Amino acid sequence: MDTVPVQPPKTWIPESGAAPKRDVWTAMARGFKCRCPRCGQGKMFRAFLKTADSCSVCGQDFTGHRADDLPAYLVIVVVGHIVVPLALWIETNYSPSVALQLAIYLPITLVSSLLLLQPVKGAVVGLQWAFRMHGFDDHADHQETGSSLG
Secondary structure (H helix, E strand, O other): OOOOOOOOOOOOOHHHOOOOOOOHHHHHHHHHOOEOOOOOOOEOEOOOOOEOOEOOOOOOEOOOOOOOOHHHHHHHHHHHHHHHHHHHHHHHHOOOOHHHHHHHHHHHHHHHHHHHHHHHHHHHHHHHHHOOOOOOOOOHHHOOOOOOOO
8 A cells, every 4th residue: 555645734934924915905996997906907807707817918817716706796786775776766756657667777777787797896806816815825835735635
């Protein structure tokens, strides 16, 4: 029976150096503009919601991001907080027909959701980059690694 050598986990220690801080607001603003959170120049997206593999200007790798469903939830919250008070105000003051209300609120909701989805996803990826989450850490070799089972 062969024995597999087990390497001890790598642990970050203060002597290995602290990574420089990244400005969260700048990274999120650049991401909201659909630009690279690191340089602010390269495009973050290659399609509507597909992030590019890397920045064309600085080479930042985007493949590790994990935006998942957070951008959609945030867009629902923002659009809901705009459309619902508008609908309540119009209903209480003018009481238009249901057909007219649907003709107004559905397009507003759809268009505003589609317009916000990509910038919000960019801001979420920028936030992850600023906090060094999901593969955005420059010093990944200093992180503690565990053994994988399987």
